[in-house]
Amino acid sequence: xSLFITFEGPEGSGKSTQARYLKDYxxxxxxxxxxxxxxxxxxxxxxxxxxxxDGQWTAMEPTTETLLFAAARAQLxxxxxxxxxxxxxxxxxxxxxxxxxxxxxxxxxRNLTELREITRFATGGLQPDVTFFLDLPVEQGLQRKxxxxxxxxxxxxxxxxxxxxxxxxxxxxxxxxxxDAREIAYHERVRNGYLEMxxxxxxxxxxxxxxxxxxxxxxxxxxxxxxxxxxxxTLS
Ligand SMILES: Nc1ncnc2c1ncn2[C@@H]1O[C@H](COP(=O)(O)OP(=O)(O)O)[C@@H](O)[C@H]1O
Ligand SMILES: [Mg+2]
Numbered sequence: 001x002s003l004f005i006t007f008e009g010p011e012g013s014g015k016s017t018q019a020r021y022l023k024d025y026x027x028x029x030x031x032x033x034x035x036x037x038x039x040x041x042x043x044x045x046x047x048x049x050x051x052x053x054d055g056q057w058t059a060m061e062p063t064t065e066t067l068l069f070a071a072a073r074a075q076l077x078x079x080x081x082x083x084x085x086x087x088x089x090x091x092x093x094x095x096x097x098x099x100x101x102x103x104x105x106x107x108x109x110r111n112l113t114e115l116r117e118i119t120r121f122a123t124g125g126l127q128p129d130v131t132f133f134l135d136l137p138v139e140q141g142l143q144r145k146x147x148x149x150x151x152x153x154x155x156x157x158x159x160x161x162x163x164x165x166x167x168x169x170x171x172x173x174x175x176x177x178x179x180d181a182r183e184i185a186y187h188e189r190v191r192n193g194y195l196e197m198x199x200x201x202x203x204x205x206x207x208x209x210x211x212x213x214x215x216x217x218x219x220x221x222x223x224x225x226x227x228x229x230x231x232x233x234t235l236s
Contacts, residue, residue, distance in 0.1 A: 001231035002085035004126070006096040009134035010191045011180050012141030012148070013210040014217065018134065019094045021218045022225065026090060030234035034084055037094035039072035042079045048072040053177035060178075062108040066115065069100055070122040077123050090232060096128060098197060103179060106193025107186050130228060132221060133198060134210040138187040141210075142180070149176040 005022075007015040016037070023035040039049040051057070052068040073096070081091050097119045104110045152175050158165070198205040206224050208217060 002088050003090040003130075003228050003232055004081065004085055004093070004128045005090070005225065005228075006093045006098065006128040006131045007134065008095060008098045008102070008131055008194060009210065010136055010138050010141045010187060010194075012144035013134040013136040014214065015134055016094050017214060018132075018217060018221055019092050021214075022221055023092050025218075025222060026092075026225075030236045031229065031232055032084075032087070032089040032235055033092065034080070034089065035092045035094070036076060036080055038076065038096055038099065039069055041076040041093075044075045044079075045072040048075075053179065055176075055178045055181060057178065062104060062110055065108070066100065066104045066110055066118065069104070070118050073097065073100075073119075074122040077126055082124075082126065088233060093128070096131075097123060098131060098194070101197060102190045102193040106196070107182070107190045128204065130224075131205050132224070133194060133205055133207045134217070135191075135194075135207055136210040138184060138191055142184070142187065145176060145180055 007019050009015055019035055019037075023033055026033040038045075039052055040046045048068055048071055052060075052065060052072070076093075081093065084091050100119060101112060101115055105112045105115050198207060208220055208224075210217060
C-alpha cells in the first residue's frame with residue numbers, strides 16, 4: 001500500500017513548514033517518504049513554476065495560468081508521484097489539484113466543471129488519500145508572507161554591494177509571487193472556496209487551525225497521520 005497526502009490552505013498558513021516537519025518525522029521513523037510541491041518538483045515542472053509565478057507576467061490569461069498549473073502537475077504526477085506510490089511509498093505534496101479549484105476556480109472564476117475535467121486529464125484521476133487543510137485568516141497569512149519576504153530581502157542584501165548585480169525583487173523571491181500579490185478579496189474567495197470543498201467532502205479533508213504554535217500543529221498533524229501508517233512498510 002501507499003499513501004498520498006496533500007497540504008492545502010491560504011498563503012502563509014504553514015503548509016511548506018509543516019510538510020517539511022512531517023517529512024522529517026516520517027523519515028526518521030523509517031518510512032519511505034518524499035516531499036514535493038506544486039507547481040514544481042521536477043526540472044520541467046520547476047521551469048513551468050518560474051514562468052507561471054513570475055510577477056512580471058501581469059497579462060497572463062486565467063486560462064493560460066490554469067493550463068500551466070495543469071502541465072506542471074501532469075509532469076509531477078507522471079515523473080514523481082505515481083512512480084513513488086507504486087513502490088509503496090508515502091508522498092507528501094505541498095499543494096495539489098485543490099489549489100486549482102480554489103485559485104483558478106473560486107479565485108478567478110473559471111468554471112469548476114471544466115477545471116475538474118482538465119485536472120482529470122492532467123493527473124489521470126489521481127486523488128490524495130488525505131488532505132490537510134491549514135486554516136488561517138487571510139490577512140494574517142499574508143502578513144506572515146510579507147514578513148518572510150522582507151526577512152529574505154534583508155538576508156540577501158550584500159554587506160558590500162556590487163552595483164552590477166540586480167537587487168532581489170519580490171518576483172525573484174520564493175516568498176512573494178504573482179498569486180500572493182493578488183488583492184485581499186481574491187484570497188478571501190480562495191479560502192471560502194476551500195471551505196466549500198471541505199463541506200462537500202469531509203472524508204478526505206482534515207482541517208486544522210493554523211493560528212497556533214508551529215510545534216503544536218506538527219504534533220496534531222503527526223497524530224492525524226498515524227492511522228494511515230499501518231499499511232506502509234518501514235525501511236528497516
Ligand atoms: N505556526 C506558525 N506560527 C507563526 N509563524 C509561522 C507558523 N508556521 C509558519 N510560520 C511562518 O509563516 C511564514 C509562512 O509559512 P509557510 O510554511 O511558508 O506557509 P505556506 O507554505 O502555507 O505559504 C514563514 O515565515 C513561516 O516561518
Ligand atoms: Mg508554501
